[in-house]
Amino acid sequence: MQVLNYDIPDDLYYSKEHEWVRVKGKTAVIGITDYAQKSLHEVVYVEAPKIASRIEQSQSIGSVESVKSVSDIFTPISGEIMEINTELAESPELINEDPYGEGWIAKVQLVNFRDDSKKLLSSEQYADYIRALEE
Amino acid sequence: MTEPTRRTHLYEYHKKTGKTTLFAGFEMPIWYKGIIPEHMAVRNAVGIFDISHMGRALVSGPGSEAFLNYVTTNDVARLTPLSAHYSAICNENGGIKDDFVLSRLEREKFLMVYNAANRKKSYEWLIQHSRSFKIEVEDASDRIGMFAVQGPKAQETLQKIADSDLTKIERFKCGWTKLDEVKVFLSRTGYTGEDGFEIFVWNTPLSNSANAERVWKAILEAGNSFGIEPCGLGARDTLRLEAGMCLYGNDIDEDTTPLEARISFAVKLKKEAFIGKDALQKQKTEGARRKRVGLRMLGKSIPRPNCEVWKSGQMVGRITSGTFSPVLKCGIAMAYVPTEHAVENSPMMVKIRDKLAEAKVVKFPFYDPMKYGYRRQNNAGVKL
Numbered sequence: 479m480q481v482l483n484y485d486i487p488d489d490l491y492y493s494k495e496h497e498w499v500r501v502k503g504k505t506a507v508i509g510i511t512d513y514a515q516k517s518l519h520e521v522v523y524v525e526a527p528k529i530a531s532r533i534e535q536s537q538s539i540g541s542v543e544s545v546k547s548v549s550d551i552f553t554p555i556s557g558e559i560m561e562i563n564t565e566l567a568e569s570p571e572l573i574n575e576d577p578y579g580e581g582w583i584a585k586v587q588l589v590n591f592r593d594d595s596k597k598l599l600s601s602e603q604y605a606d607y608i609r610a611l612e613e
Numbered sequence: 614m615t616e617p618t619r620r621t622h623l624y625e626y627h628k629k630t631g632k633t634t635l636f637a638g639f640e641m642p643i644w645y646k647g648i649i650p651e652h653m654a655v656r657n658a659v660g661i662f663d664i665s666h667m668g669r670a671l672v673s674g675p676g677s678e679a680f681l682n683y684v685t686t687n688d689v690a691r692l693t694p695l696s697a698h699y700s701a702i703c704n705e706n707g708g709i710k711d712d713f714v715l716s717r718l719e720r721e722k723f724l725m726v727y728n729a730a731n732r733k734k735s736y737e738w739l740i741q742h743s744r745s746f747k748i749e750v751e752d753a754s755d756r757i758g759m760f761a762v763q764g765p766k767a768q769e770t771l772q773k774i775a776d777s778d779l780t781k782i783e784r785f786k787c788g789w790t791k792l793d794e795v796k797v798f799l800s801r802t803g804y805t806g807e808d809g810f811e812i813f814v815w816n817t818p819l820s821n822s823a824n825a826e827r828v829w830k831a832i833l834e835a836g837n838s839f840g841i842e843p844c845g846l847g848a849r850d851t852l853r854l855e856a857g858m859c860l861y862g863n864d865i866d867e868d869t870t871p872l873e874a875r876i877s878f879a880v881k882l883k884k885e886a887f888i889g890k891d892a893l894q895k896q897k898t899e900g901a902r903r904k905r906v907g908l909r910m911l912g913k914s915i916p917r918p919n920c921e922v923w924k925s926g927q928m929v930g931r932i933t934s935g936t937f938s939p940v941l942k943c944g945i946a947m948a949y950v951p952t953e954h955a956v957e958n959s960p961m962m963v964k965i966r967d968k969l970a971e972a973k974v975v976k977f978p979f980y981d982p983m984k985y986g987y988r989r990q991n992n993a994g995v996k997l
Contacts, residue, residue, distance in 0.1 A: 519632075520647050522937040523915050523944075525966065541966060543915055545648040545937050546847055548966075567913065 481605040482612055485512040487578055491595065492604035493554035495536075498578065499598065501591065506555055509582045510542055510573060513608055518544045521573040524566040527551070527559050527584055535594050540583070542573060551583060555594045561585040621665035622758045622822035623829055631845055637729035639666040642845035652851050652939040654842035655805050656985050659764035661832050662844045664811070665825070668713075668732040669754045670739060673722040676746035681723060684742050684888055685715065686871060688881035692717045695787045697800045700879050701871055702727075702738060703889030707896060708867035709874065711735045712859060714811075716787050716800050724798075726759070726811070728861040742888070758817045758825030762832060763809030763852075765989065770836040771799075771810060784808070784987065793831035795824045804849065806856025806978050808987040851936050854945060856986065857907055857977020863918060864905060864933040864947050872901045873949065875977075903930070904955035907979055908963065910944035911971040916963045922948045923962040923969060929954055932963065940980045946972075 479486050486492075491499040496514035500507045515521065527539035538550040539559075562584045565572060573581035588594075599607060619639045627633055631642035642663070644651060654660045672681060681689040687700035697716040701709050711734070713727035727735045732754060739750045762771055772779050776791040779799075787800040798813040817824045833841060850860065859865045859874055870893060871880045882894055910916060916935035921928050935946035946963065954961070957976055962969040982988045 519644070520649050522649075523913055525914065543937070545851060545939070546643070548915075548917065 488601045491598040495552040497554040515577045521570045526562045557586040557589045622825035623663045644845040644847045645843045648847035649939045651842045651844040651848035655764040658839045659766040659841045660844040662761040665759045666729040668727040670725045671751045671753045674748035676748045680746040686880040688884045707870040707889045707892035709865045756818045758814035760812045763803045763805040763807045766839040767809040773835040805852035806986040855979045903949045906955045907975045908946045908972040909975045914965045914970045915944040916946035921964040
């Protein structure tokens with residue numbers, strides 16, 4: 479759905495720190511939302527998490543940086559990093575151009591998504607959250 | 614404590630066209646299209662900045678030269694009418710109270726343009742020291758609109774709407790002209806490393822901003838064919854950093870001296886007594902223990918203010934300004950390090966988000982001065 483000027487796909491989970499999660503079986507892909515990339519504006523550097531590292535929900539696993547600002551990536555889920563988007567090293571602007579697609583950040587092996595999901599928002603809930611922020 | 618947010622003549626334009634932020638009490642544009650396209654427009658063609666937030670003081674009267682020579686570090690006697698120089702105000706310890714550009718309008722009339730953040734402090738310092746001189750100091754900040762037009766196409770852009778030949782105004786010279794029929798004062802100065810002008814729209818109070826808006830609009834139209842961009846404070850900061858220029862409050866303050874900051878070209882110790890002279894003379898004799906250096910990152914991470922600088926397993930300094938360089942496409946920074954380490958190509962480490970990242974000491978400007986900046990080789994038109 480489109481809320482204000484922001485794209486919020488229906489089939490994803492969201493965190494209040496503006497990350498998204500796309501779950502496929504036991505794995506998930508994570509990234510930052512359209513709202514996050516628009517707030518940062520021109521992304522010029524992504525500090526990627528390390529492959530095989532164990533991550534806990536809400537922990538900072540890296541950063542997305544614009545010319546002026548640094549924004550932590552707080553992982554929305556726990557698990558183990560299986561893969562990172564290596565394209566971002568050369569083309570960090572993919573986060574601006576396609577935040578839910580080519581701008582993905584990492585693929586994670588889930589360990590306890592049932593518990594993690596309690597803290598996540600549905601697209602409708604995230605849309606309400608964005609509306610409240612923009613008021 | 615909280616003062617109301619201040620605005621410039623162009624506030625409506627900024628609000629409508631750009632994204633604004635609070636800077637030194639002013640609601641100013643941070644960017645319009647984006648920091649990178651605005652930055653590159655200035656490096657490759659031309660950009661225009663509203664800098665009416667800056668402090669502007671007029672010093673006039675028979676004692677002006679003597680007064681300014683006493684409160685500032687550069688030699689005002691060597692400043693001929695309609696020329697400008699970069700200078701500083703120091704405290705008794707040689708610490709920098711402010712840095713600014715001083716233009717000599719007439720034999721006995723000067724215009725000082727200083728940092729927005731120091732508007733009150735510097736004006737009060739001038740007043741405080743003016744008593745024994747036959748002069749008048751006027752804070753003219755709110756009755757003069759001020760824009761910067763910067764980039765290799767700055768002169769051609771302004772020439773289209775100017776009623777005099779701008780090639781006659783050389784770098785660090787000034788003059789009066791009309792831009793789209795509005796009388797303005799121009800100085801060939803700037804804060805980007807590029808050729809360009811700073812424009813003062815005289816007698817334009819905030820309550821009647823028509824002339825300022827008219828000049829702004831006319832410049833945007835004149836620069837349209839070159840791809841002019843309105844530029845915000847974001848690009849202003851990345852441009853000055855790439856050029857190796859100090860930002861007051863970040864890279865220089867009352868605890869740093871011109872020698873440490875490597876701006877001693879603006880200090881003339883041979884002239885008569887001035888505030889801070891003894892301390893600066895002493896430091897020159899003994900040598901400064903630390904120096905401001907440029908650091909270029911070898912990897913991709915971006916240094917930010919306050920990051921630690923390490924050398925041979927020891928912390929030796931801190932970043933004072935750091936950003937992503939749109940021209941070099943890597944992180945660049947300024948830092949103070951012990952003088953023995955302030956050596957070109959010397960390897961350094963910068964602690965960024967708890968990781969040590971490789972950097973090396975480089976000279977200013979960060980970019981290749983043959984390709985960018987006012988010295989670039991293809992910069993035709995003006996003898997430098």
